[in-house]
Amino acid sequence: MSDPVLALSGIAKTYNQGLPGEIRVLRDIDLAIAPGEVVALVAPSGAGKSTLLHIAGLLDTADTGSVRIGGEDVTGLSDRRRTAVRRSDVGFVYQFHHLLPEFTALENVVLPQLADGKPKREAEARAQELLARVGIAERAGHRPAQMSGGEQQRVAFCRALANAPRLLLADEPTGNLDPETSDRVFGALMELVRDTGLSALIATHNLELARRMDRVLRLDAGELTAA
Numbered sequence: 001m002s003d004p005v006l007a008l009s010g011i012a013k014t015y016n017q018g019l020p021g022e023i024r025v026l027r028d029i030d031l032a033i034a035p036g037e038v039v040a041l042v043a044p045s046g047a048g049k050s051t052l053l054h055i056a057g058l059l060d061t062a063d064t065g066s067v068r069i070g071g072e073d074v075t076g077l078s079d080r081r082r083t084a085v086r087r088s089d090v091g092f093v094y095q096f097h098h099l100l101p102e103f104t105a106l107e108n109v110v111l112p113q114l115a116d117g118k119p120k121r122e123a124e125a126r127a128q129e130l131l132a133r134v135g136i137a138e139r140a141g142h143r144p145a146q147m148s149g150g151e152q153q154r155v156a157f158c159r160a161l162a163n164a165p166r167l168l169l170a171d172e173p174t175g176n177l178d179p180e181t182s183d184r185v186f187g188a189l190m191e192l193v194r195d196t197g198l199s200a201l202i203a204t205h206n207l208e209l210a211r212r213m214d215r216v217l218r219l220d221a222g223e224l225t226a227a
């Protein structure tokens with residue numbers, strides 16, 4: 001069997017360790033996501049889902065435990081190597097799009113590819129293709145402020161997938177949209193994920209959306225359980 005795309009083992013994280021305000025956010029978390037598997041993460045507010053996603057996406061480090069991406073143990077890598085792995089293997093989508101306001105939709109999808117060393121012409125072709133796939137090809141020349149919330153979030157999906165990562169991590173990717181738009185935009189994301197065959201861990205408060213994924217996990221009191 002092939003290696004999980006993401007494997008977390010014995011992950012624990014405590015904020016303010018040893019201080020009066022100590023918070024044990026994660027306790028002994030184990031998680032494996034298979035190639036092509038899409039997993040929902042549901043959690044009450046403050047349960048530590050952002051912390052878990054940041055550790056899985058190499059934006060933060062755990063106190064104990066290991067993180068493997070594509071079979072490679074990335075736990076002890078230097079900051080430089082972690083950044084390189086994150087850039088090429090992990091796509092991130094946040095609740096708010098975090099697009100660069102002074103750049104167009106196309107440029108927002110092109111820039112991470114240039115940072116990864118791709119030639120401009122190739123990067124632009126891929127960006128066009130991704131924008132077309134989520135139905136906003138005609139918005140390529142628009143800046144974020146000229147687009148609706150749902151369109152902006154679609155651009156953010158394209159940006160996350162621009163470098164063809166193995167793993168997509170999403171933190172409430174449609175959480176700031178109205179229910180109808182959220183449903184449509186989430187559908188576009190799922191189509192993109194399924195088409196590209198990548199693995200994903202998607203945090204959501206929306207149980208209806210969670211049920212459209214392959215597996216639902218619940219994070220509560222620092223522990224992860226099957227829901």
Ligand SMILES: Nc1ncnc2c1ncn2[C@@H]1O[C@H](COP(=O)(O)OP(=O)(O)OP(=O)(O)O)[C@@H](O)[C@H]1O
Nearest residue numbers: 015016023025043044045046047048049050051052
């Ligand atoms: N840098 C930090 N220092 C101290 N405490 C922190 C830090 N980051 C997060 N916390 C605390 O850890 C807990 C988990 O935070 P986290 O952001 O992971 O939660 P969450 O589940 O993503 O919450 P939400 O759904 O509200 O965004 C919270 O109680 C938070 O206040």
